[in-house]
Amino acid sequence: MYSHQVGAELFRFPDLRTLMARATPLRSGDQLAGIAAATDVERAAAQAALADVPLKTFLSEVVVPYEADEVTRLIIDTHDKAAFAPVSHMTVGDFRDWLLSDAADSAALAALAPGLTPEMAAAVSKLCRAQDLILIASKCRVVTTFRNTLGLEKRLATRLQPNHPTDDLRGIAASTFDGLMYGSGDAVIGINPATDNLHATVELLHLLDEVIQEYAIPTQSCVLSHVTNTMAAIEEGAPVDLTFQSLAGTEAANTSFGINLDILTEGHEATQSLKRGTVGQNCMYFETGQGSCLSADAHHGVDQQTLEARAYAVARKYEPLLVNTVVGFIGPEYLYDGRQIIRAGLEDHFCGKLLGVPMGCDICYTNHAEADQNDMDMLLTLLGAAGINYIMGIPGSDDVMLSYQTTSFHDALYARRVLGLRPAPEFEEWLDKMGLMASDGAFSPARQPPAALSKRMSLLEAQ
Incomplete structure (x- = not known):
């Protein structure tokens, strides 16, 4: 008592x-x-x-x-x-x-x-x-590595999220090149597949790997399919960099996702065995969100923020490259308005970092929530000051496949400029080499992109 x-x-x-x-x-x-x-x-x-x-x-x-x-x-x-x-x-x-x-x-x-x-x-x-x-x-630094180094002080990475409602390869490629030209993609180039099946997963993995290899980009790719789907793709010889899975803070909620610790361990071991990293082998990517246990009727009477923190204990076990809270995505039933979303985003980042987890945040809201892009600007700025490892980069802040509002390529440029932050060091060197960012960190859309990227973009637009 x-x-x-x-x-x-x-x-x-x-x-x-x-x-x-x-x-x-x-x-x-x-x-x-x-x-x-x-x-x-x-x-x-x-x-x-x-x-x-x-x-x-x-x-x-x-x-x-x-x-x-x-x-x-x-x-x-x-x-x-x-x-x-x-x-x-x-x-x-x-x-x-x-x-x-x-x-x-x-x-x-x-x-x-x-x-x-x-x-x-x-x-x-x-x-x-x-x-x-x-x-x-x-004050919390959680540094992870795969093909680049994430989580260093005064660095802000982005996940380039080129989703498409029909998994159209041309549309995904166009969004990917668009994001790269704006300095996005050092955390991961990660696609939420519209169709979560093995064929689509393998096809998308090959597309992303082709882009990364062709332009020697020091980043990693991920198709955010179910962990068992990714394991099947590995068995087929697909170029898997990171294995993804959504996590929750109770066994019952994870069961509703079709996972348990044994399955996650199997996925982790399979991905590590590929040894595709160049500077490290942190090869897992997890997403979480306050309210996931309650939505699965698996909350045991525990508040949603405590359960969210428990999901980070699961993530911590597998030494992931990336973890992010999709903070406003589940909807206003769990986080009603901008004020609640802002508070939850700060809590999630705080708890994850305190527990030694490499936290990012999908700074987002659904269209039926009492929130708008101004609320997201506030949360973005606060999390940037708090030292968040990475955020999302999506064309125009509007995910046309998942139908929610998040942060754009331009938002990341704003945060880096205002807060004096820079991309992952290896990715920054690549941006400089490709003519997209100056060695002093200055970025300008007026700078001429490399001819190879411009040619590929022109071909995609013509199609």
């Missing part, structure tokens, strides 16, 4: 799961689940009570039963006690204060990451205001 008194009113919370839910900043998903605080006063009381909870409590009181959930077992069984030792005496409130101090520098946070559970990260995030989430995350 946890409690906190506000004036004459005593608020009681029967268990840690309830306390965490009541302490969460307001969002529509928790209201839909019936677990949100009824009033702002109750939320404040829950946050005050949560601040007094020892961090050690999260190792003995789990929010999803150990016996019934392999994600909980993964979290508890792989916990690094030695890494946890420097903060093991702290409460959640003490931990927040320490994270904000100069003692919590990049080296200290990197050493601590294996000792933190997702629930610890989620708990402290609930006590943080926006500037706290930004400041603390900005």
Whole structure:
């Protein structure tokens, strides 16, 4: 039992799961689940009570039963006690204060990451205001490598997302060259296939590999098909750089995705065996999103933000190149408006980085949400200041296949210019070599693209 008194009113919370839910900043998903605080006063009381909870409590009181959930077992069984030792005496409130101090520098946070559970990260995030989430995350460096180096300080990468509603190869190629000419694509050139079958996956993989090899681009490709589909493509000899999968924070939700830890391990081992990386072998790409467990009726009465953090524990196991929260994609039933989407994006990035996960964000919203592109501009700017590893780059901010609004090639250029950020170093050298970006980092659409790219674009347009 946890409690906190506000004036004459005593608020009681029967268990840690309830306390965490009541302490969460307001969002529509928790209201839909019936677990949100009824009033702002109750939320404040829950946050005050949560601040007094020892961090050690999260190792003995789990929010999803150990016996019934392999994600909980993964979290508890792989916990690094030695890494946890420097903060093991702290409460959640003490931990927040320490994270904000100069003692919590990049080296200290990197050493601590294996000792933190997702629930610890989620708990402290609930006590943080926006500037706290930004400041603390900005001190976390999570660097990964495949054909380039991602996550370095003062770098902002992009996923070039050339989706097409019919998987038309010409349309996908046109969007890909468009993005490359605007300096996008260093995180990955990644396609969401309209048809998730083996034939389409293999065809798209060959297209992306042809482009990367022909122009010697220091980046990686990915077709965001189901992990089992990608494994089948590997068996057929397809050029797989990264294996993708959507993740959630409970075993039941992952089961609804058609996965478990054994399947992910098999996919990871199959992809690693190809050894297609040149500077490293981080070969997995995962996407997550607040509300996924609730939408699958697999939330166990736990708030959606804590469950989102638990998904990062699954990702962490496989040392991925990329992880991103598709923050506003699931819809207003879970994040109602721009304010909730902005808060969730900052929380997700904070928790992922604190846990040692290479976090990016699909800064996005659906057309029926109470949000617009101005909200996304704010979240983009805040996440850029927080040191996010990568964002999305999509023609005109409008994904014509998935029908949602996100960030464009131009948005990435804005963030890099305003915040003094640059692409991944190997990709930046390629942009300079190809005449798309100057050696001082300046980018201008007036610069002449290389003749080979221009010729390919002209041929595509003619077709």
